[in-house]
Amino acid sequence: MSQAQDKPAEGRKIPAPAVTIESKPFWDAAEQGKFLIKRCNACNEPHWYPRALCPFCFSDDTVWEESPGEGVIYTYSTMHRSPTGPYAIGYVTLNEGPAVLTNFVDCDLSKLAIGQKVKVKFQATEGGPPVPVFSPV
């Protein structure tokens, strides 16, 4: 792989996410640039991806909570088998606790590292709401 090919994939378009009646508040907030997670009022645990029922205690008393979207890279993999150039997928462990699957953008992909601090931003999609992605801070 040449260095040139390891630059972020400007060309990779993110498809429209599948929005359900359950997840619509998340995507409506994303349109406003807000990153929401769900927390359970019964057991106080935050979780990801957001659900109506808490995946830990099964309470239906879950609420949306705005998160600063800060955390560290748990793991990542840069995909080279891509017609639009390399891109990085990985998990971020949010400071609140939950791990979030995402893309790492606007950075030198060859410098990504486990433990690196990252922060959320939103990236446009093909006709749908913007999706949360992360960049090193």
Next chain:
Amino acid sequence: MSIKGKAYIMGAYEHPTRDAPDKSTPQLHAECAKGALADAGLTKDDIDGYFCAGDAPGFGGMSMVDYMGLKNVRHMDSTETGGSSYLLHVGHAAQAIAAGKCTVALITLAGRPRQNKFFPGGGGGRPGQLTDGAPEAGFENIYGGSTHNTYGMCAMRHMYEYGTTSEQLAWIKVAASHHAQYNEHAFLKDVVTVEQVVNSRMIADPLHLLDCCVVTDGGGALIVTSPEVAKSLKRPLVKVIGAGEAPKGPRGGKDLDLTHSGALWSGPIAFEEAGVTPQDMKYASIYDSFTITVLMQLEDLGFCKKGEGGKFVSDGNLISGVGKLPFNTDGGGLCNNHPTNRGGITKVIEAVRQLRGEAHPKVQVPNCDLALAHGTGGSLGTRHGAGTVIMEREA
């Protein structure tokens, strides 16, 4: 109730094709069924249980039973855990047989991925409209996840936590290639070296091209029978003595651990039922979608301690006649066959060959009377289903 000794795998057939532009997927399922029936010495009218997964087209069991003209089916199961489905099917067939729901169970897998182009994950969204599909889809399918990079994430974390190296992972491919050279049907027959694996082009860090399995058309089938039917046949008796299954996912994102698989749970269930230990196994079929898949499952099943998989697989330890644990002696998914991107059924088929003494003489394990087949379907990096089956050759 235990399934131990309640069912026997009496038919096993792997389709010889690896590229099938001229056959339909239902046709491949039926050809595999026919092959397994011939192997067992049974006819399709003997089949009273049918098991298939998501690769069976149309309505799955209903479409395939009708297509194949199976007249006597009174038990159906379409458990879907991706590539490991067929390991779960063996366990479920044994349960159904033990409960008297059927006596001759047919399991089929087939498909033609070589005839389709590769697209890394579509989003599945419809702009402006709500959908009602998989709950995780909106939050995951947008990021271009594929098997390559989601397994790559596991390998990256395993390396970080345990110091596992690309060279150690490469030994898994090297071992598979040593076996594949003797398999006339293997998609890749050339023996490769550690250097060739680590110098092959990067697909999804840290996995190279040769860390990945092959993409092949084809399929396979199994016949699982009651003890009475088994003993009426002229084939060696391969008895199912233990089975375990377990789903694993990110679990709400709490304490995510991508360095272990569902084998951590399915393995002990199967070993306990069988009353044996990993160290008793003479042979193991281990799902090998990628080299990292093998390494993590070997650790989780208890063949070595967590984090010591890299050391365990090195220096040919998985090569038949050389190492302590002969694995995937057909060349596995890494070299031989990974029909329709699902390697579960071929794992059982090669274990059956070993237990019958019908593996290639160059890779046959002497006195192979106890074997394991294990699979992981879906993605190790997100959610997957693990299935373990333990089999014994009955004298």
